[in-house]
Amino acid sequence: MRLPISRLAATALLSLTGALLVPTAAHAANIVTNPGFESGLSGWSCSNGQAVAGPAHSGSYALQATPAGADYARCSQTISVKPNTAYTLSAWVKGPYVYLGVDGGGSTWSSGTDWNKLTTTFTTGASATSTTVYLHGWYGQGPYNADDVVLDGPGGTPPPQDTTPPTVPGALTVGRPTSSSLALSWSASTDDVGVDHYEVSRDGGTASNVGNVTGYTASGLSADTTYRFKVRACDAAGNCSAYTSEASGTTTGGTTPPPTGLPKHILTGYWQNFDNGATVQRLRDVQDAYDIIEVSFADADRSKPGGVTFTLDPALSSRLGGYTDADFRADIRTKQAAGKKVVLSVGGQNGTISVGDPTAAANFADSAYRLMQTYGFDGVDIDLENGISPTYMAQALHSLQSKAGAGFVLTMAPETLYMQSVGSTYLDLALRVKDILTVVNTQYYNSGAMNGCDGKAYGQGTVDFITAQACIALRAGLRGDQIGIGVPASPRAAGSGYVPASVVNNAIDCLAKGTNCGSFKPGTTWPDLRGAMTWSTNWDASNGNDFSTNVGAHVHSLP
Numbered sequence: 391m392r393l394p395i396s397r398l399a400a401t402a403l404l405s406l407t408g409a410l411l412v413p414t415a416a417h418a419a420n421i422v423t424n425p426g427f428e429s430g431l432s433g434w435s436c437s438n439g440q441a442v443a444g445p446a447h448s449g450s451y452a453l454q455a456t457p458a459g460a461d462y463a464r465c466s467q468t469i470s471v472k473p474n475t476a477y478t479l480s481a482w483v484k485g486p487y488v489y490l491g492v493d494g495g496g497s498t499w500s501s502g503t504d505w506n507k508l509t510t511t512f513t514t515g516a517s518a519t520s521t522t523v524y525l526h527g528w529y530g531q532g533p534y535n536a537d538d539v540v541l542d543g544p545g546g547t548p549p550p551q552d553t554t555p556p557t558v559p560g561a562l563t564v565g566r567p568t569s570s571s572l573a574l575s576w577s578a579s580t581d582d583v584g585v586d587h588y589e590v591s592r593d594g595g596t597a598s599n600v601g602n603v604t605g606y607t608a609s610g611l612s613a614d615t616t617y618r619f620k621v622r623a624c625d626a627a628g629n630c631s632a633y634t635s636e637a638s639g640t641t642t643g644g645t646t647p648p649p650t651g652l653p654k655h656i657l658t659g660y661w662q663n664f665d666n667g668a669t670v671q672r673l674r675d676v677q678d679a680y681d682i683i684e685v686s687f688a689d690a691d692r693s694k695p696g697g698v699t700f701t702l703d704p705a706l707s708s709r710l711g712g713y714t715d716a717d718f719r720a721d722i723r724t725k726q727a728a729g730k731k732v733v734l735s736v737g738g739q740n741g742t743i744s745v746g747d748p749t750a751a752a753n754f755a756d757s758a759y760r761l762m763q764t765y766g767f768d769g770v771d772i773d774l775e776n777g778i779s780p781t782y783m784a785q786a787l788h789s790l791q792s793k794a795g796a797g798f799v800l801t802m803a804p805e806t807l808y809m810q811s812v813g814s815t816y817l818d819l820a821l822r823v824k825d826i827l828t829v830v831n832t833q834y835y836n837s838g839a840m841n842g843c844d845g846k847a848y849g850q851g852t853v854d855f856i857t858a859q860a861c862i863a864l865r866a867g868l869r870g871d872q873i874g875i876g877v878p879a880s881p882r883a884a885g886s887g888y889v890p891a892s893v894v895n896n897a898i899d900c901l902a903k904g905t906n907c908g909s910f911k912p913g914t915t916w917p918d919l920r921g922a923m924t925w926s927t928n929w930d931a932s933n934g935n936d937f938s939t940n941v942g943a944h945v946h947s948l949p
Contacts, residue, residue, distance in 0.1 A: 696750025835887025870916030
């Protein structure tokens with residue numbers, strides 16, 4: 391039988407070489423600049439992102455970005471492409487709710503703790519010359535990582551490079567001083583159409599992107615202090631104008647919150663008005679080491695936006711053999727007679743109370759004050775984990791304090807994510823109510839890794855994580871006596887982040903005395919650090935009272 395020519399050629403080739411030679415597969419083209427973040431963020435435009443060493447898929451570095459408030463940590467790059475052309479976009483990612491996509495095109499996402507590959511495809515339009523690829527996380531989630539971003543396809547012809555900066559903004563003024571903030575305003579650049587954002591520098595420091603606005607409030611400032619500012623305009627190509635002339639402003643004198651009758655250093659514990667498997671307690675049975683007892687939780691008044699109510703849980707009452715409302719009120723008085731403060735906590739994981747306008751703010755203040763009068767609560771705790779409006783919640787809290795008068799106790803228990811910067815919702819709120827704030831007990835758990843005040847990422851459950859997070863709020867303008875360390879009382883009390891009492895005590899020592907620090911050591915100390923908090927007194931009881939015994943003794947021994 392005669393072989394076809396192609397088979398004859400192959401047979402001849404085999405006879406000469408002993409093997410059939412086939413062409414090798416072409417490697418995927420990649421037209422992304424700095425795809426592995428080995429050159430930092432060069433080529434990328436990122437919010438709340440940085441190139442970090444360590445959790446890399448390949449090479450030495452990877453992207454780590456942390457959503458904060460309404461900012462879901464987008465990192466993007468605009469790339470020249472060809473029209474009517476198919477492209478494949480991929481990246482290796484890990485973390486909660488990581489999105490990969492193309493502006494105007496498709497996207498994909500994943501949520502995993504290990505590296506996994508995301509891939510999406512798209513075809514450019516008939517007149518397309520560039521496309522923007524992006525990665526981002528999601529609201530209320532922890533940091534995500536990304537590495538090895540690939541856009542597989544032919545590169546286009548880059549447009550002519552823009553090297554012309556916008557014109558200098560004008561008429562910078564500084565006014566409306568408070569004890570912790572100054573309001574800036576300026577005239578827009580005459581090249582305002584080409585302006586992408588403005589940058590503000592304080593006291594000659596690194597410029598901060600404040601967006602495409604002509605006004606900005608510098609917060610987290612020290613009282614009775616003069617600050618110097620200057621502003622410049624920048625375009626999307628990274629060209630920035632010269633700075634305006636400096637303008638200065640002075641904050642007003644600070645105020646110390648009214649006295650509450652609490653010790654200098656305190657232990658705070660949440661008491662559960664429900665049964666979730668922890669030891670059930672009558673309020674009078676709460677361990678004596680706790681100086682503030684947070685009653686968890688108030689309920690939303692469905693008839694009045696922003697309003698709160700409280701009812702002793704009937705199921706808990708049954709478990710305790712008939713614990714009545716009158717018994718509960720008597721227990722509050724008993725604890726107060728022993729020098730303790732009993733506070734009503736608003737929120738929790740399932741709290742749905744929203745204070746987003748003046749009416750809701752008034753309803754909150756009025757209803758919370760009625761509960762204080764009815765039960766004898768010493769104040770309120772803000773533990774809303776489903777979002778807050780700093781403007782209207784601050785309005786509500788100032789109104790409530792004016793009604794309650796002397797001895798009012800105001801505490802907060804924000805999640806770590808919401809205390810990451812002065813623009814974060816809870817830190818913003820804390821600074822707005824600094825004049826009446828007793829203590830912020832940030833929940834240093836259920837959070838994963840977070841960036842500390844030194845810009846480095848630390849994993850939860852360590853001395854470094856607690857101290858580097860606490861110093862963000864301290865450097866933002868809160869006093870040491872307004873900062874407490876919040877941790878779970880037992881491994882069962884939270885999804886993650888439990889630490890032994892020794893770790894809590896070491897973190898307290900590091901912040902208050904500069905001793906027992908980990909690899910991170912703040913440049914200063916805060917001897918008046920307020921203390922520590924735990925969820926919850928019930929879980930503490932289930933864990934042999936380890937927290938109240940060991941952390942309580944350490945807190946109360948501070949000078």
